[in-house]
Amino acid sequence: MGKGEIHGRLSGTNSQGRRRVLTCVLAAMLSILLPAAASPRIVKDQTGRMVNVPEKPQRLVSLAPNITEIVYALGLGDELVGDTDYCDFPPQAKDKPHVGTMVNPSLERIVALKPDLALGTPEANRRETADQLERLGIPVYGVTASTLEGTLASIEDLGKILGHEAEAKNLVAQMQARIDRVEKPLEGQSKPKVLFVVWYRPLITVGPKTFIADVIRAAGGIPIGEDLKGEWPRLTLEELLPENPDVILLPKTESFSPSLEEFQSLPGWKDLRAVKERRMFFVSESIMRPGPRLVDALEELAAILHPRRP
């Protein structure tokens, strides 16, 4: 080849040459960009944030008890390197290194555990904590659920990003089967009105858009306060009396165990049908955790609300 031809090729003075050069440049650019895009990936979590999730997370920190339960249920107990002081199920979770409370975990402890992914939920954790962890180079993936279906979706979602999609699908299928087994016989049955007491002085109940209200509905009950706003609305006795719930449910926690007799002497309460007919029940704490054991709570609730089911 003569010098002139080479010059022609390199400077692209003919259109064929120009197109070839362009293709080469584009290919070079793509080959630089592609590996960067393959791992880690940027996904949108359930709260709408864009998160840089590593390909196969090996060291997880859970910032809420329900997430810890989901992580174990997906078979990732060994990959969990830290959880909160309140993570008590399964029992092995209590032996994991603790990072503090859900509202104010110790950033130092989390960093010292060298996680490649932290899992949180806006129901328990603060946005500031997520921002601070991101600034320290730890991605935070958020899950949230306001319904029973949403809880199943959270489990599937976590399974997907943690690389245990099969276990997640399995678990969700089992949970859905148990939910169907509870819901089907209840179709067409009369539904009692249910008051779920989060706290009683003042009276705080659950809002209609919470997953607890959803569990009550799935168990064949009508949570009172369909038009209440917020997640934990306050209810005055004046508003409660005309509703006159058929059943009153109280979560059985360590710090909150009033005796049923106490209620029968409280003014206003003692006139309620549920108190007079002694239809007040404690339910296990798992109803407050949107996780795998929520279905246990559902079954327990259905047995309370419709005791004569087959």
Add this chain to the structure above:
Amino acid sequence: MSLPATPRNVIVVAGAMALLLALVVLVSLSMGAVHLPLSGVWRALASRGGNSEAAVIVLEIRLPRILLAILVGAALSVAGTGLQALLRNPLADPYVLGISSGAAVGAILALWIGGRVAAASPLAAFIGAVLTMVWVYLLGRRGGRLASYTLILAGVITASFLSAVILFMLTLLSTRDVRGIAFWLMGDLSVAPLTELRILAPAIILAIAGLYVFAKDLNVLLLGAEEAAHLGVNVGRVEMGVYILASLLTGIAVSASGAIGYLGLLVPHLGRMLVGNDHRMLLPTAAFGGAILLVLSDTLARTALAPAELPVGAVTAVAGAPVFIYLLRKTAG
């Protein structure tokens, strides 16, 4: 004890306190929820970087907190000193004029509106503080001048009203936002990225320096406004200057870290016990003293019940009460 405020004495005292502060900072850098050996801390500081988790913990978690504690502690203590002189009232503190409540309303409004405005809540808090400062001035001035009596009343009324507004807004916010605000209302030194510190530091240092310019005038002002005027002090200008600078210091501090109590009230008194009433000596003492106390309180807050973190405002209150009682009995007896 009363040290004559010669320039030499002031420099000696300030220098000694600066050394003490440096020592406290070093100790605090090595303490925390994660036990780091001293050698690890030294290495992290010396190498100024690297990816070891000791470096991250020391440089990106503890150091910004400590720096913010120094700035906020100094700001609130100096503001308290200035206001106690301006209002001629030993019970005055930076919050008596409603600035912190105004800042809180600003921050909560930003959160309520939500979205990207929520992210700028420190700025919204500062705007709230400045608006409150202007409002209280307009409400509390008498005859075109700041009169300490009416100013205090205006401040107290405004603070009460704004506190009620805050409670009202809290009932309307969702639970999640309330949780975030509660921490802000109790004082939180953990939310300052280094970029924010780069704006805060010069602002606070300048404002403190500005107040120092009025140090001699503040000594005279304590005698009373009329007496000060007779002695040649431009009372109107001094009062306005001190009011604005003290309010700005408070507004900046509260916007960055929430309402941390007791410092602005206590540290001026502690300073007076140590070095006397001359503001040329008292102001730097209060600045360093406040910085030292807040760094110590914050270190205690994040180590006492580790990994749980106590809100730093609670620690300054719990630690401040016995000190205050001791002081009270000492001065009374």
